[in-house]
Amino acid sequence: MATRDFDAIIIGAGIIGAALALGLARKGWRTLNVDRLPAAGYGSTSGSCAIIRPYYSTVDGSALAYESHFYWKAWADFVGVADERGLARYVDCGCLVMKTEGNRHLAHIAAIMDEIGCPYEDLSPDDVRARLPIVTLDSFAPPKRPEDPDFGRPNGRTLAGALFFPTGGYVTDPQLASHNLQRAAEAKGAVFRFRTAVTDIVKEGGRAAGVVLESGEMIRAPVVVNVAGPHSFKINRMAGVEAGMKIRTRALRHEVCHVPAPGGFDFEHRGCVYSDNDIAVYMRPEHGNHILIGSED
Ligand SMILES: Cc1cc2nc3c(=O)[nH]c(=O)nc-3n(C[C@H](O)[C@H](O)[C@H](O)COP(=O)(O)OP(=O)(O)OC[C@H]3O[C@@H](n4cnc5c(N)ncnc54)[C@H](O)[C@@H]3O)c2cc1C
Structure with missing residues (x-):
């Protein structure tokens, strides 16, 4: 060569x-x-x-990620050629991020979103329950490992609500x-x-x-x-x-697990990307009404 x-x-x-x-x-x-x-x-x-999400800790990172949503949405046009294996699919179900003490109720993220013109909705605890009835607003912080005797035990506080970002989702x-x-x-x-x-x-x-x-x-x-x-x-x-x-x-090793959605809720079609810094976990819908759950780094 x-x-x-x-x-x-x-x-x-x-x-x-x-x-x-x-x-x-x-x-x-x-x-x-x-x-x-x-x-x-x-x-x-x-x-x-x-997961495709517009919220990152810097203005530049967020602007880049927000822009990517539009490429994913028009993936066939962006790729512009046929692929014998078919095209990846983008599910723009949106992303719901819980406000926690750890993320300072997302004030920094909201400021970045305002700066780059990325839309979001400010959800009260009741709004969160209405959108995702399988989610509890109880706080469990700090995050614990399953072998900890306090794992899964609420700490008596409640979360303040969430921000919902409609321009997000995941690639199948x-x-x-x-x-x-x-x-x-x-x-x-x-x-x-x-x-x-x-x-x-x-x-x-x-x-x-x-x-x-x-x-x-x-x-x-x-x-x-x-x-x-x-x-x-x-x-x-x-x-x-x-x-x-x-x-x-x-x-870094990064754990992800795959579990069925709680009975009676169609998380695959009614769910969205969910991020909860209170328990250091994120999740997204997966086919077969499953939930893909990952741990925050
Ligand atoms: C479990 C998990 C969940 C994640 N979830 C998300 C998510 O929801 N959303 C998100 O945005 N990101 C997520 N990420 C991060 C995301 O996967 C990565 O940021 C992204 O895939 C990185 O792409 P890349 O092309 O940089 O790296 P890679 O996909 O790792 O590609 C690097 C390539 O370099 C090749 N390579 C390495 N060394 C050599 C060498 N010496 N010679 C030749 N080739 C070499 C490797 O073979 C590899 O194919 C997740 C990551 C993991 C592990």
């Missing part, structure tokens, strides 16, 4: 690497994604609950969404190589100039992008840049 075959090498083909390939390919860049797994989105993306199959992006990028000339691990970064003149693969093959490009997910810190180490970084990455 000759030098300058590619304008950018993208390490990783998760949802981020595949989206980046599409974005660059649409701008005319010749990109190569290299991923050690067999297909796009097989890394942490495939284990994701794929994030691995498929990555594949959709791969196909769209390929239609613009992007190249993907799977089952190919990067083992070193070529450095020249104080910057990355290519990658070395486990086979020993070297591929050069003027731009190398590290979107290797939870293990991206290993790539940063290969490049010798980790020490100077203000924000570092590390792999």
Whole structure:
């Protein structure tokens, strides 16, 4: 493979690497994604609950996330090509976030939403009960592990209500969404190589100039992008840049479980994304009237 075959090498083909390939390919860049797994989105993306929410702790992060809602809603148009495996589906059921002492009743989030013009509803405790009758407004803080004798015991206080964000929901199959992006990028000339691990970064003149693969093959490009997910810190180490970084990455174990919804409530169709900092848990509807529950990091 000759030098300058590619304008950018993208390490990783998760949802981020595949989206980046599409974005660059649409701008005319010749990109190569290299991923050690067999297909796009097989890394942490495939284990994701794929919740799409507009509220983050910074204005920029929230604005970016809010904008993404509109791309997900018009996914077929955004992807713009057929995928032999079909298209991922976005369920825009909205997100309900409980106001807790821990999140200071979401005052900071509400201010960000006002700044970026993202709609939300301020719900009283009764509004929350009407929207999600399976939810209790009792407070259980601080979050405890199941083996704690006080697990599941209310602390006597009640939660103050919630904010509801209509521009949110979840993607039913994030691995498929990555594949959709791969196909769209390929239609613009992007190249993907799977089952190919990067083992070193070529450095020249104080910057990355290519990658070395486990086979020993070297591929050069003027731009190398590290979107290797939870293990991206290993790539940063290969490049010798980790020490100077203000924000570092590390792999974390993240628990998610899948349980039936309480009898008598159609959570799959009447539920929404739910986030409760009081017990450090979030959940979303899952098919078969199930609930996908995750722990906050
Ligand atoms: C259980 C769980 C639930 C989550 N829920 C949500 C959620 O509801 N909403 C949300 O927004 N986010 C959620 N996330 C986070 C979300 O999944 C990630 O932020 C996102 O998938 C990251 O995508 P990525 O492309 O950066 O990483 P990944 O999907 O991990 O892709 C990185 C790729 O890099 C490849 N790679 C790594 N090292 C090398 C190497 N040396 N050589 C070649 N390839 C390499 C890997 O094989 C992998 O395919 C969740 C994560 C988990 C684990």
